[in-house]
Amino acid sequence: VRMAELSQRSGVSIATIKYYLREGLLPAGAVLSATRAEYDEGHLRRLRLIRALVEVGGVPVAGIGAILSQVDDASVPPHDMLGAVQYALGPAADPGRDGDSRDPDRIAAEAEVAGLIDEMGWRITPRAPARELLAAALAALRRTDAAPAGPPLRVYAEAMAALAAVEVSSISSGNRTELAESAIVGMVLYERVLIAVHRLAQEDASAAVFAHG
Amino acid sequence: VRMAELSQRSGVSIATIKYYLREGLLPAGAVLSATRAEYDEGHLRRLRLIRALVEVGGVPVAGIGAILSQVDDASVPPHDMLGAVQYALGPAADPGRDGDSRDPDRIAAEAEVAGLIDEMGWRITPRAPARELLAAALAALRRTDAAPAGPPLRVYAEAMAALAAVEVSSISSGNRTELAESAIVGMVLYERVLIAVHRLAQEDASAAVFAHG
16 A cells, blocks of 8 residues: 555555654555555555554553564564563653662661562563562552551552453464554553543542441 | 751751741741751641642642641541542643543443442542543543443452552551651552553453464
């Protein structure tokens, strides 16, 4: 197809497609003449993946090349490719005082994270950003006097394991590009579903505990 | 206590305390002389609440006055006060095309949200931002071809209801200021725990489905 149709079918503007071509994120089309090139279904799939990364995942364009190289490298196993995708998605781990490795609350929190992963038998790489995110939240809970004692970590872990198993098993079984796109959309949007439903559940639980009459 | 000690015990700098006094977020101390004032435990509690809103909740200082007025107004039931707190916490509902009320995906998503709330028997105000957050995520899932079919919404709802019941029941039973502080800390930090544990669970689920050897 020509660029105009590629733009129409992908929902990405011609100016943006040209930008992706210049940045090397989208391979060049087959040259037909000095001013004409032909694009195929591979270009369309690639554009949809880029769009999912940028628009759904909020990944900066500067970070996309590294992910695409994992998608393109057939020697990278699918699980590692999905890890690269997940690790690129926000929220980033908060640096600053949470990163102070001498902070006793932080040290205790990191041990809690390692203990949970071990107890659940989870296969998690040492560089998974979610380790940092969880340790930072647990350290903040430890250092805040007013922190309520919520459910044990294990209760969250078991609930999330059940949800994640269904989420991951429903990811597309297509080619690598389609698998990556499906994973991004699923990881980002189901996380938003989770957060929103959690807030609704908190509001109802508050009604049960605090509302009178 | 004097301002220096108030600063030390609250962990809030003297310059910031003076700013809160000027903005009317912190009531003036008892005047001892033209340059000296005395502060009490109420000031300390109030500072801790402001700090929780700003540092933990990420609420802009401009939005704090409205929350504090709900905390101070004893005629506002605790459940409504907690609602004001929760509704002030991010992420804000995304405006833009998700807000287009004629979008059929959006209309279907809103019906899904209303149906879930009804089915669960949840008590949720019509203005709860989590309704918008959930409808936006569900509409995005509907309009994305590559979206995996995750667990039914009901499965998320039941898992979150169980967690929220324990979370909310562990909120401080102190006075209104302490209740608000405890709720902010709990809502924000347990949401972060939830997100991080969810990501860890997804990584392990991906290992189960996609890793070989």
